Amino acid sequence: MQSGTLPKVELHCHLEGTITPDFALKLAEKRGVDLKALGNRDGTYSWHDFTSFLKAYDKVSDLLNRPQDYYDLTLDHLTRAAGQGVIYTEFFLSADHGRRINIDYADMVEAIDEACRHAEEASGIICRLISTCVRHLGPDAALDVARETCARSHPRVTGFGMGGDERCHHPSEFTPAFAMAHEAGLGCTVHAGEFGGPESVSSALDCLPVTRIGHGVRAAESPDLVKRLVDEQIVLEVCPGSNIALGLYESLAAHPLPALLAAGVAITVSSDDPPFFHTDMQAEYETLETVFGLSHSQINDLNCTGLQAAFVDEDTRKSLINRL
Template identity: 50%
Template sequence: MVLKAELHCHIEGAASPELVLSQARKYGVDTSDFLRGGAYHWHDFTSFLSAYDAAASLFRSEEDYALLAEDYLTGLAGEDAIYSEIFTSPDHAERAGLSRMAYTNALGEGIERARTKTGIEGRIIVTGVRHFGASAVEDAARFAAACGHPLVTGFGMAGDERFGNVRDYEKAFEIAREAGLGLTVHAGEFGGWESVEAALNHIRPTRIGHGVRAIENPDLVHRLVEENVVLEVCPVSNIVLNVYPDYASHPLPDLLEAGCRVTLNSDDPPHFHTSLGHEYHVARAHFGLDDAILHSLTRTAIEAAFVDDTTRRRLRDTLDAKTVAQ
């Protein structure tokens, strides 16, 4: 058994089909357009976004969001995960009619419930949506910087990385940086290696969400190694969304061979018929990574986590104690 840690998961995209069906019954909503046979159904990126939004729309109250976070983190703990960071979206909160603070408090409550039940540690990364424009991302950054919630420790940007110019979002990330938040940004998925380079030049994050397309530029890979930037890699997502046609084409082994710091993550797990445990299985089965390497990837995630030093030491000690016991 390998202990696990996750840095890249969108909480609305992590809602299990079972939980969504329960929510649909609660609100009297027909889910047949996007949920059939106990699984999400979509056929391209546009229909995936539609299914994502439809499922997210069934979380409308503070208790709904607390249940969502509790359900996801409890499930992670059942797969031997000791740490989780979730991407949250203030924009979804507003669509649900909740204030950003009520939404964040509710997710924090769910994280605390899961920790009480299982011991798993969790944190929140507030995200802006890139294709909503620079002002919307700055608003998200201001909220993240000012909200004061003890579990909000990071800021990121998701959405279509092909939209706009990264320099337009510099102000948002400066707001978050000045507030002492950890920084991550989606790049190097659909935007090519150029989006990774732009993120390094203009945002200077410590982590990149995805980042796999950096492999197309050897100089950029060298820069990632030199600058100690951590990649939040989501292999199954990359295959399902056709970033790569198959696992044999996926650059994870090459990134590791080049010396990149890599972590394993599930992105929007039920939409891609995956889980964090399955990502580790894929890494073993398709990339030939043994338990020692998988352990090192978990350790990288803990070292790169947006947590205080005391929590990091506790997580590191838990990981090392399990390794010694084996």
């Protein structure tokens, strides 16, 4: 069995970040939007650093302007993921993006939920959602997202997180938003240790009720922090392809995933924003095998870690573990 055919579990993926160039082009044609500035000749998205990536991401995301668009995107993403062997996935949805393009949060969630149900009926893939605030929009906006998520709860939405520009604001500023989500019973995760360094992870753990860290790879620079991750059983949502595309490391050979694993850190592997970073779950798993030298048993252990850390009910968790 090749790693590409192994069952897969993904915990870190942004729904708006799954828009393929072909999907974006179809939406742009409907809207009369010119996407030439975003595209390369080979049909991929054009950006050169994290700041320009965020701008490209926002422009592509703004093409979604109806609940039907979210249904179509979700079904497209889950169909492709299931075709690569993904049996369980969580992805981030952004109420802030919806608000900016005048889509009601509840309508967005219902459209996504319907697509998740149809995808599960067709392929067996199971999905949960993480409502996510955007760090660089500030703590007040984050609190608004938390309020809306909790006030308009949905069984498909089982987590709360924060993405965006990690270089903005201290984690302590978002304590009220995360405390609200945590008290409502939502699992919590936060992007840290990507561009903010190991201190970003430490601050997040000090200030927020998180059990998972999105990325977190810069923790490898601090032995004390690595020990803390192991001791507190914090799970890292590692996205190697994203880390290379955004220039965190010069090559996969320089990536700290093997070192973190060897130190006993709990790790899962995901694709983040696959079309933007020229990756997908199949490519990530091939990297685990061919670059990092993991055996199929070790890769399956990562899947088990992902399911143990998943924001999902216990009956579903046990069923998924049996499928592995």
